[in-house]
Amino acid sequence: MTNPHGSxxxxxxxxAVIYQVYPRSFADGDGDGVGDLRGxxxxxxxxxxxxxxxxxxxxxxxxxxxxxxxxxxxYCDVDPIFGTLEDFxxxxxxxxxxxxxxxxxxxxNHTSSDHPWFIEALAAPPGxxxxxxxxxxxxxxxxxxxxxxxxxxxxGGPAWERVTEADGKPGQWxxxxxxxxxxxxxxENPWVRERFREILRFWLDxxxxxxxxxxxxxxxxKPGLPDFPPHRTDAAEAHPREDPPYWAQPGVHDIxxxxxxxxxxxxxxxxxxxxAWVEPLPKLALWVRPDEMHQAFNFxxxxxxxxxxxxxxxxxxxxxAFGAVGAPSTWVLSNHDVIRHATRxxxxxxxxxxxxGIGPASKVKPDPVLGLRRARAATALMxxxxxxxxxYQGEELGLPEVIDIPDxxxxxxxxxxxxxxxxxxxxxxxxxxxxxxxPACGFSASGRSWxxxxxxxGRLARDRQExxxxxxxxxxxxxxxxxxxxxxxxxxxxxxxxxxxxxxxxAFRNGPVTVVTNLGKRAVAVPEGRVLLATVGLGRRDDGARxxxxxxxxxxxx
Numbered sequence: 001m002t003n004p005h006g007s008x009x010x011x012x013x014x015x016a017v018i019y020q021v022y023p024r025s026f027a028d029g030d031g032d033g034v035g036d037l038r039g040x041x042x043x044x045x046x047x048x049x050x051x052x053x054x055x056x057x058x059x060x061x062x063x064x065x066x067x068x069x070x071x072x073x074x075y076c077d078v079d080p081i082f083g084t085l086e087d088f089x090x091x092x093x094x095x096x097x098x099x100x101x102x103x104x105x106x107x108x109n110h111t112s113s114d115h116p117w118f119i120e121a122l123a124a125p126p127g128x129x130x131x132x133x134x135x136x137x138x139x140x141x142x143x144x145x146x147x148x149x150x151x152x153x154x155x156g157g158p159a160w161e162r163v164t165e166a167d168g169k170p171g172q173w174x175x176x177x178x179x180x181x182x183x184x185x186x187x188e189n190p191w192v193r194e195r196f197r198e199i200l201r202f203w204l205d206x207x208x209x210x211x212x213x214x215x216x217x218x219x220x221x222k223p224g225l226p227d228f229p230p231h232r233t234d235a236a237e238a239h240p241r242e243d244p245p246y247w248a249q250p251g252v253h254d255i256x257x258x259x260x261x262x263x264x265x266x267x268x269x270x271x272x273x274x275x276a277w278v279e280p281l282p283k284l285a286l287w288v289r290p291d292e293m294h295q296a297f298n299f300x301x302x303x304x305x306x307x308x309x310x311x312x313x314x315x316x317x318x319x320x321a322f323g324a325v326g327a328p329s330t331w332v333l334s335n336h337d338v339i340r341h342a343t344r345x346x347x348x349x350x351x352x353x354x355x356x357g358i359g360p361a362s363k364v365k366p367d368p369v370l371g372l373r374r375a376r377a378a379t380a381l382m383x384x385x386x387x388x389x390x391x392y393q394g395e396e397l398g399l400p401e402v403i404d405i406p407d408x409x410x411x412x413x414x415x416x417x418x419x420x421x422x423x424x425x426x427x428x429x430x431x432x433x434x435x436x437x438x439p440a441c442g443f444s445a446s447g448r449s450w451x452x453x454x455x456x457x458g459r460l461a462r463d464r465q466e467x468x469x470x471x472x473x474x475x476x477x478x479x480x481x482x483x484x485x486x487x488x489x490x491x492x493x494x495x496x497x498x499x500x501x502x503x504x505x506x507a508f509r510n511g512p513v514t515v516v517t518n519l520g521k522r523a524v525a526v527p528e529g530r531v532l533l534a535t536v537g538l539g540r541r542d543d544g545a546r547x548x549x550x551x552x553x554x555x556x557x558x
Contacts, residue, residue, distance in 0.1 A: 010269070011269045011294075012053065012054075012101070012269055013054075013210070013269065013271040013273075013294055013295060013328070013388060014328040014387070014388060014489070014490075015328070015386075015387065015388060015487075015489025015490055016052075016053040016054055016101075016388050016389075016489070017051070017052045017053050017054075017383070017388070017389045017390075017391065017480060017483070017489075018052065018053065018054045018055070018056050018103065018388065018389070018390050018391070019047055019050065019052040019054070019055050019056070019390075019391050019393065020055075020056045020058065020335060020336065020390060020391065020392045020393060021040055021047075021055055021056065021057050021058065021393055022035075022058045022336045022392075022393055022429060023035050023036065023037065023040060023057060023058060023059075023060050023069075023082055024036075024068065024069070024081070024082075024429075024431075024450060025393070025429050025430065025431040025432060025443075025450075025451070026039060026040055026043065026393055026431075026432065027039030027040055027042060027043045027434070027443060028431070028440075028443055028444035028445075028446075028448070028449075029041075029042060029083075031444055031445050031446035031448065032081070032444075032446070032448065033440075033444055033446065033448030033449050033450045034081050034082075034450045035082075035431065035443070036081065036082045036083050036087075037060060037078065037082050037083040037084075037087040037088055037090075037091050038083055038087055038090075038091075040057070040091055041087070041090060041091045041094050043434070044091070044094055044095055044098055044100065045098060046462065047098075047100065048098040048099060048100055049477075050396060050476060050477060050480060051476075051477060051480030051481050051483075051484065052100070052391065052480065053099075053100070053101065054100055054101035054102065054103055054209065055095060055100050055101070055102050055103065056102075056103040056104075056105065056212050056273075056390070057102065057103070057104055057105060058105045058336055059072065059105045059107060059214075060078055060079060060082040060083075060088070060104075061073075061074060061075055061076075061077065061078065061079060061107075062074035062077045062078065062079045062080075063079050063112055063114075064112055064114045064181070065079070065081070066112070066179060066181045066182075066413060067178065067179050067181070067182060067413050068411065068412075068429070070107050070178075070182070070214060071110075071111070071112035071113075071114075071179065071181055071182050072107050072111055072112055072115065073111070073112040073114040073115045073116075074115070075106075075199040075202075076199060076202045076203075088206070089206065092206065092207050092208065096207070101209035101210070102208060102209050103208070103209055103210045103211060103212055103271065103273070104203055104208050104210075104211055104212070105211070105212050105214060106199075106200070106211040106212070106213050106214065107214040107215075108185065108187075108196055108213065108214070108215075108219060109177065109184060109185065109214065109215035109218040109219055110176065110177070110178060110182040110183055110184045110185060110215075111182070111183060111185060112181060112182065113180070113181045113182070113183055114181075117130075117133050117134075117195075118133075118134060118183050121133055121134050121136070122163060123166070125165075125166070126138075126165075126171065126172050129191070131172070132186060132189050132191070133185065133186055133189060133191065133192055134174055134175075134183050134184065134185055134186055135174060135175035135183070135184045135185070135186050135221065136163075136172045136173070136174050137172060137173055137174075137175070137225065138172055138173070139162065139172070139173050143170070144170070144171075144172075144173075145170070147159075147160035147162075147173055148160060148173055148175075148225055149225050149226065149227045149228075150227045150228065151175070151177070151225075151227075151228060151244075151245075151246060153176060153177060153178060153179070153180075153417065154177055154178050154355070155178055155179050155355075155413050155414045155417045155418075156414060156417040156418040156421075156422065157417050157418075159175055159176055159177050159246075160173040160174070160175060160176070161173060161174055161176060161180050175221075177215075177218065177246060178413075179413045179417065184218075184221075185219070187219040187220055187251075187252075187255060188220070188251075193255065193258065197258070197262055200259065200262055200263070201262070204262075204263065204266050204270060208270075209268065209270055209271065210263070210270045210271030210272060210273070210294075211263075211271075211272055211273070212273045212275060213259075213272060213273065213274055213275060213293070214275050215275060216252070216256070216274035216275050216276045216287060216293065216296070217247050217248045217252065217274070217275075217276040217277055217278050217287070218246065218247060218252070219251075219252050219255060220249040220250075220251035220252045220255070221245060221246050221249065222245030222246070222249055225245065226245050228244045228245050228246070247277070247278075248276075248278050248283070253286065253287075253289075253292060256272070256274070256287065256292040256293050257291050257292055259272055260272065260291050260292055260293070261291075271294045271295065272292075272293045272294050272295070273293065273294065273295040273296065273297065273330075274287045274288070274293040274295065274296040274297065275297055276293075276296050276297070277299055278296075279300065280300075281298075281300055281317050281318060281321035281322075282321045282324070284296055284298075284300075284321070285321045285322055285324060285325045285327065286325070288322060288325055288327035289325045289326075289327075290325065290326055290327075294327070295327070295328065295330050295388060296327075296330065297330055297332055297335075297390070298318055298329060298330045298331060298332060299332075300314055300317075300318070301314050301315075301318055301331055301332065302332050302333055302334075302338065302341075303354070305348070305349070306345055306348065306374060306378070306519055307503075307519055308499075308502050308503055308504050308505055308506050308517075308519045308520070309503065311381070311506045311517070311519065312495070312500075312506055315385065315493060315506075316493075318331075319386070319387070319493060322387070328386075328387040328388050329385070329386070329387035329388075330387060330388045330389070330390065331382045331385055331387060331388070331389045331390070332389065332390040332392075333375070333378055333379060333382060333392075333395070334391075334392040334395050334428070335390070335392045335428075336392065336425065336428060336429055337354065337355065337425055337428075338354055338355075338425075338428065339351065339352070339357065339358060339401045339427065339428060340375075340392070340394075340395065340399060340400055340401045340427075340428045341371075341374075341375045341378060341379075341395070342368075342371045342372050342375035342395065342398055342399060342400045342401075343358075343366045343368070343371045343400045343401035343403075344366075344371070344401070345370075345371055345374035345375055345378060346366040346367045346368070346370045346371030346374060347364050347366050347371075350363075350364040351364070352364070355414060355422070355424065355425065356414075356422045356423065356424070357401075357412070357414070357422065357423035357424045357425055357426070357427050357428075358401060358403055358423060358427065359403055359404075359405065359423035359427070360403060360404055362403070362423070366400070366401070366403075368400055370551070371400060372398050372400070372472070373535075373536070373551045373552070374551045375395070375398065376398070376472060376475055376535040376536075376552075376553075377517055377518075377519075377535050377551050377552050377553040378517075378553075379395070379475075379476070379479070380475070380479055380515075380517070380533060380535050380553035380555065381506065381515065381517045381553050383479045383480065383483050383488070384479075384483070384488055384510055384513060384515040384553075384555060385488070385493065385510070386488065386489055386490065386491045386492060386493065386510060387489060388489065389489075391476075392428075393432055394432040395476075396472060396473050396476040396477075397432065397433070397460045397461070397462060397465060397472060397473055398460060398472035399432065399433075399460060401427040401428055402426075402427045402428075402430040402451075402453075402454055403427060404454070405426055405427060405430075405451065405452060406452070407420065409451060409452055410423075410424070410426050411426055411450075411451065412424030412425050412426045426451055429451060430449075430451045430452070430453055430454075430457075431443040431444070431449045431450070431451060431453060433453065433457045433458060433460055433461035433462065434461055434462050434463065435461055435462070435463045436458035436459070436461040436463060436464050437458070440453060441453060441457050441458050441461050442461065442462075442463075475533070475535060478532075478533050479533055479555075482513070482532055482533060482555065486510075486511055486512060486513050487511065488510050488511065488513060491510040491511045492510065492511075493508045493509075493510060494508055494509040494510070495507070495508050496508060496509065496514070496516075496527075499516075503520065504518060504519055504520025504521070504522070504524065505517070505518055505519070505520065505524055506519065507527075509558075512557055512558055513532065513555050513556070513557060513558075514527055514529055514555070514556040514557075514558060515553065515554075515555055515556075516548055516553065516554050516556070517552070517553040518548045518549065518550055518551065518552050518553075519550075519551065520550055521550050522550065523539050523547040523548060523549050523550065524547060524548050525541075525545055525546070525547055525548075526538060526545075526546040526547060526548050526554060526556070527556060528556075528558075529556030529557050529558050530556065530557045531554060531555070531556060532555040532556065532557050533553075533554065533555040534548075534552070534553070534554040534555075535552045535553045535554070536549055536552040537549075538554065
């Protein structure tokens with residue numbers, strides 16, 4: 001299977017491993033219980049030592065934090081809970097000195113309702129230039145008392161909120177595809193496009209290496225704002241392959257072409273990565289055509305079933321779809337929005353949909369031992385693939401989803417908008433453990449933590465795993481070192497013929513490395529070669545031949 005990743009020059013992002021930092025949960029430098037930029041800067045050497053190429057920072061902009069920073073009130077300033085612009089500059093300088101690039105999370109689909117643009121829009125009359133910055137529309141029915149359409153918020157409930165006008169009467173409705181405090185911008189308005197070009201330049205001029213773009217499949221809505229599904233009020237009944245009128249509209253591509261041109265003006269191969277929930281893969285590949293985004297998250301890969309057939313299919317389809325437009329395939333297993341894969345992979349078909357989360361009352365109860373075993377095998381498989389990979393903070397420690405968060409300590413707006421029906425994403429956002437015996441496991445010197453850490457978090461702390469043979473941390477370090485040494489990110493996938501139809505084994509060569517993953521229930525024979533990496537100890541048959549146990553991956557050198 002030919003891989004185009006290495007044929008387009010020196011662009012670093014084609015083969016990079018990028019580490020996601022969720023700032024409020026990574027490291028707290030001032031003791032208030034919320035992670036911050038100074039805390040991140042102090043821990044950057046640990047990220048560099050892991051062996052990654054870049055750091056992606058989830059939003060640190062000024063925000064009322066109703067959705068953990070994805071509700072921005074000032075795109076050109078740092079929120080005080082995270083520090084200052086000077087703190088950011090110091091972080092960037094330190095990262096660059098360690099050989100790490102830094103990517104910022106840009107949130108263009110919506111602002112905070114506290115943003116001056118929206119405050120001015122509320123104060124202005126219908127039809128005004130200020131209102132045209134957002135998706136304000138008249139309601140339906142007598143006196144406009146019904147929303148403009150039946151769209152539902154991603155966080156639950158209607159996607160429309162009615163405002164009270166200056167005369168005290170009910171007025172127009174504004175669209176919020178997420179929380180009511182996150183009004184959608186009107187990207188048909190040239191004024192909005194120009195403001196964001198200025199925002200991008202602000203950070204590029206400071207030296208940022210690129211942007212992960214939130215909701216990159218959104219921004220443009222279908223003309224006429226039709227109901228979805230037609231003649232229904234429950235958007236959850238839509239066919240998953242059917243494009244809603246608020247996602248994946250053709251007009252978004254014009255925006256990304258403008259952004260591509262802008263970042264191309266800056267030296268150093270600045271990158272744009274799309275968070276685009278788009279299916280099928282050939283359609284997602286449209287977001288990474290040569291004049292648009294450079295990368296797009298491969299969510300189909302993230303959620304592919306733990307089976308040999310499923311893994312072979314998604315790897316083949318991904319490389320073909322992205323390769324057809326000259327883009328690198330990306331690989332990702334966890335992030336701040338999904339159940340950590342050390343838990344999710346143990347749930348199988350019982351895993352709840354993205355964003356719902358799991359909690360104390362959930363019917364599914366994951367097996368933590370099985371989950372971690374599969375997570376290690378899946379990661380070792382992923383890091384052997386050509387292209388670019390993303391890691392989420394704490395997965396290198398084998399962190400599971402935190403399930404037993406008290407209701408009173410939850411923060412995710414999904415929990416509140418669904419009145420506790422959906423647990424949301426707090427379980428994957430719990431502050432990570434650094435030192436087992438330190439306050440808050442080293443996250444904060446004060447011992448404070450904005451989400452409570454499990455009582456046994458210390459057993460997974462970094463200092464308990466560092467230098468320990470067989471630990472998950474050392475597995476990641478080894479895999480990342482070998483990935484670079486053997487230039488696997490630039491390589492090809494060559495399926496081993498004897499396993500191409502196997503129900504239990506995924507096996508391929510990438511350059512000099514042979515990779516075998518056993519997804520079945522019984523041990524399988526291991527090919528000849530020197531063992532470079534194994535997620536569990538290999539077994540032996542009576543005849544002395546090596547075997548790979550179930551839910552395990554091995555790398556061999558021919």
